[in-house]
Amino acid sequence: MAKDSSEILGRVSNLEQDDSSRDIYDDWSEDYDAHLQSEFGYISPFVAATELAQRLQHRDLEIIDFGCGTGLVGEALRQQGFVTIDGADISTGMLEQARAKRVYRNLLSADLTARIPLDDDCYGAGLCVGSLGAGHVGAQHVAEMLRPIRRDGLFVLTMNGSYFESGNFEQTFWQMQDDGLWSILKLEEFNYMTELVRPGWLLVAVKQ
Ligand SMILES: C[S@@+](CC[C@H](N)C(=O)[O-])C[C@H]1O[C@@H](n2cnc3c(N)ncnc32)[C@H](O)[C@@H]1O
Incomplete structure (x- = not known):
């Protein structure tokens, strides 16, 4: 049965820190694209992919899409012409939908709040779009997402503005720069749904 888009967006947006969003996404997976893209005008995937495309000359590097x-x-x-893309997510339902699109080389079932079952330094670039925040992945887990990225590889991240403030993300991101984990090229606000007022943040960084 089709889900109520506003009700489910409200549920996933009001999670507490220790909640898990997995069941909500399993439940939402079949209607997610229709709600997010067609109804709410969700542009973060386009914005993030464009950032990579504008900054990278070659299209043949391996990319990991976290969440x-x-x-x-x-x-x-x-x-944008990239061809070697792997994905990781905790929700089986969401991964099934991703598999059906046939755009990923490998899809990995993984909890990004734990050690990620990927080798160090094996991707040329990484992204994490809309998967950080309460009931999702915390600021303390972003460093682990950098581990499988090679030195000088780009990392692009977008996230909801409320979580950015409540979860101390800005402080963590600058601390990661002070700790020599990455150099931040861009950290700026944008509205990530064209049909709603939905403030978010975009970060582009280079792994050190
Ligand atoms: C708002 S969706 C974003 C999905 C996709 N990146 C996009 O932009 O459409 C958030 C995703 O984060 C995933 N997620 C939440 N917590 C997670 C965790 N602990 N580990 C891995 N994935 C998680 C959810 O299953 C969901 O697919």
Whole structure:
């Protein structure tokens, strides 16, 4: 049965720090693209993929999409000409939708709040689009997402503005720069849904 888009967006937006969003996304997976893209005008996948495309000359490097969901980021990357894209997510339902899009090389079932089952330094670039925040992945887990990225690799991240403030993300991001983990190239606000007022943040960094 089709879900109520506003009700489910409200549920996923009002999670507490220790909640898990996995069941909500499993439940939402079949309607997610229709709600987010067609109804709310969700542009973060396009914005993130465009950042990579504008900064990278070559399209053949390996990219990891953390919190890939139904694969909207994979699709946007493909549209920019990237071809070797892996994805990781905790929700089986979301991963099924991503698999059906046939834009990913490998899809990994993984909890990004734990050690990620990927080798060090094996990707040329990484993204995490819309998967940080309460009931999702915390600021303290971002450094682990950098581990599988090679030195000088780009990392692009977008997230909801309320979580950015309540979860101390800005402080963590600058601390990561002070700790020599990455150099921040861009950290700026944008509205990530064209049909709603939905403030968010975009970060582009280079792994050190
Ligand atoms: C708002 S969706 C974003 C999906 C996709 N990146 C996009 O932009 O459409 C958030 C995603 O984060 C995933 N997620 C939440 N907590 C997670 C965790 N602890 N580990 C891995 N994925 C998680 C959810 O399953 C969901 O697919």
